[in-house]
Amino acid sequence: MTGALVEVNNLSVGFTSAGGATLAILRNVDFSFGKGETVGLVGESGCGKSTLALAMMGFLKSGLRVLEGDVLFREHDLFAMDNSALEDIRGGDLALIPQNAGQALTPTSRIGRQIEESVRLHTTLAPERRRERVIELLSQVRLPEPEELLGRYPHEVSGGQQQRVAIAMALAGKPEVLLLDEPTTGLDVTTQAHVLELLRDLASETGTAMVYVSHDLGAVARVSDRIAVMYAGELVLQGPAREVLRNPAHPYARGLLLSIPKLKEAVVPSSMPGRPPPPDAVVQGCAFADRCTMAGQLCCDVSPPLVSTATGEVVRCHYHEKVENLPPPKAPRQGDGRSRDLSDTVLRLDEVSISYAKPGVIDQILGRQPDVTPTVDDIVLDVARGETLGLVGESGSGKSSILNTIAGLRPPRKGAITFENDVNLNAPVDRRDTDLLRRIQLIFQNPDASLNPRHTVAELLAQPLRLYFGLDAGELRDRSIALLEQVRLGSHYLGRLPGQMSGGEKQRVAIARAFAAEPELVLCDEVTSALDVSVQAVILDLLMELQARHNAAYVYVSHDLAVVRAIAGRVAVLYQGRLCEIGPSSKVYSLPSHPYTEVLLGAVLEPDPDSAPVLMAEDAVELSPPARGCPFQRRCPHRIGTICDTTKPPWQKTGDGHAIRCHIPLTDLERRQRRADSARRP
């Protein structure tokens, strides 16, 4: 392509392994974009998307080197430039916005100084004009009160604001290209929507070309004109965003799209079998062939060339014209729509409140409880046998605190937790008997942290089996193999250490460990958040299957509304440690909603070129819940007056166990929401 701003030609990047072999991370990548274009670079972890983005700045992580090909910026080869020439381009013409802005900003330097430094390095402004420019930049990224922000340190602003500061810094040199490495991944749903809308506006205001690197097709869909999909170090599909999202010409992209849970459907999405080849695999033919349902002999022998399709996509697939008519790799599993006997309660929480405040020395002597607003308050929940209750909220909403309290790791300050109607669960874990411990199991978000890296799978599974059932060595092995089978892993995994497995396999082992106890209640803490979408679909499917087999109840905590929709029959929405809405998921996900639920649902990004997020409330993060009134009073778009600040809102029931905690009468609330909805979507 002529006139391209950045042009990657047949680039291969690799490293030399300990064994002396040359292994490629990127293979024969051809990629280019012109002025003002916005391109999304999508793929699952380990597919080389970050390496490619950094290579576009002429940067490679240590140990990596260019095996062949080049990267041209305005027709100059970046890897042939000397360091001082590169320094002039980086940060100035080519700017990077890193994933975790909190870590990318210097913690000991004030925000004003940090941005001023970029201005000094990349512009010729006179010193006295710089401050003005910094303020201009901060207002450009829509930060409120920029003057006041100059004197703050990075830790004094919220995650979303940190990300905005990082964007302001990147814009300081008026770059022609912005590279964004997972710019919104660590952020809350509402903050993410705000930041993406900001980036979208900036792209059209400044005409800067942007490259979004992300695993999240929903986020990329919102901001990109063009989408490129990577798999195992290769660019397998590239084309206009609409085409890629609607009619992907590559089976991998199609599988990826199908494995994303949708807000509108209560089904566990279909999953892709297998996993990407590791970087040291010797690949012959198509890298995706062993996971592809339509792969033939040709795919195993010959690496497919890049071909253009009629719809403007460029694809690396021998049979791309057949992709459209493919059946999904695995039929989606119907969600938890069964009606359950809700009177058979497994778990009941009654006016539970949790506080992290520690009494001071004087309070301890006087035996007083500190008089602070509890972190989690007034939680009334019940979970029936065999059902899934989704617990939804943004970070800091107290979801994990509630799970830890049920598990006995942090006793509640007030209220009663009962198990099976008669067992008191207020006791901490060391005062519960073994059988009670066995019946309640926890699964954690990140299997890297929840599995001891020094234990083999056999040892990991043996722990609960020995503790709860006192099995001997022979029985242990048989039971462990049976458990691995339930999570669809072979017995050869017994000897593996966590470091030798992929993220999805590790999470399956963690699930097997929880089910080794034959629990009646499983507490799932964001169990799929650390996984790739295709793996997430497999894990969700597995959880549903295990639930049906063992009739276990789940309390499923997640920030992802679409995931909860897929797996949970009933949903409770939490804000600042207080319940806002509870009920069957079909009711919670439709109007009328609690205003907070409405805000959350509006902010969800879907991999659909026609869906736009609805930004309602400010994305300002609140650090502590208000002492009185409605917890959502400060951000509510439907606030009706002082009653919201002073009086705790009542539970309003709509039937079917659906209840909304709001002062606004339900009919009125629904009318407001419908009106707002139709005004926004013409």
Added chain:
Amino acid sequence: MAVANPAREIPGNRAFRFGAVIREMARRPSGLVGLAIVGGHVLLAVISPWIVPYDFTTQNSHLVLAGPSPEHWLGGDHLGRDVLTRTMLGGRQALVISSLGTLIAVLWGGSLGLVLGLIGGKADDVVMRVVDAFMAIPWILFLLLIIAVLGTADVVLIPTLAFFYGISVIRISRAATHDVTARDFITAARARGERMWTIVWREILPNVRDVLLVDGAMRWSWMILAFSSLSFLGFGITPPTADWGLMIANGRGYMAVAPWAVLAPIIALSSMIIGVNLSADALAKTLGIDRAQKAPV
């Protein structure tokens, strides 16, 4: 697609196997040299009583401060004893006492640190302040006091050295434990209802073991030096037993006339310490504790 995926070795994250670790260490230059030096010294210490050319106490008046000769390769000391013989024997005491001392120090300091790191709270606060107090005392003065009162027998020296070195092991082990206790697998074990003993032994220890091993190896070299310093000051070993520290102390007055009588034990002692240090360094790299070593990607 044909995928060849050879079983991948992930250093620092595999089950601990002694032979494999030694082999991996020997692949690095520092490890190879270090292991060779330490191995040589240990071998010499074991077999030296049978291979020394002369008796280590025999005084030969012709050999007083004599230079190297074909019969006496390293000459004689101020009392006319063969320097080669005494140098070959001089490391035995240091090696035995420092090995035992280090072992005891790592065992008691390591376990106390582990327990303190796990339970935290008031007990942790109190014990750590005592540890701080002990660390503020110059240990050699304290050691001299104990030795002056109790004598210089091995049964006094080993526990005393082990006690003082164990105190700094507490800090290391406690910090390493803190690193582990914050992780979810400890929470998982607690939620499962495991006993504290099981958590310490099965969950934490395998994760701090590498740190303790490397720390122990470093401490071993310091303890050899400490023991030799004591001997040098005349508190370690009773003459006429051959010992490097003592030999250096005795020979230093005649350094101008008979440098070999000082140089030989100095070279022996420093090579031993360098060997241990190199091995500890290679061990740290092999186990993946050394952060400076970068991963290929």
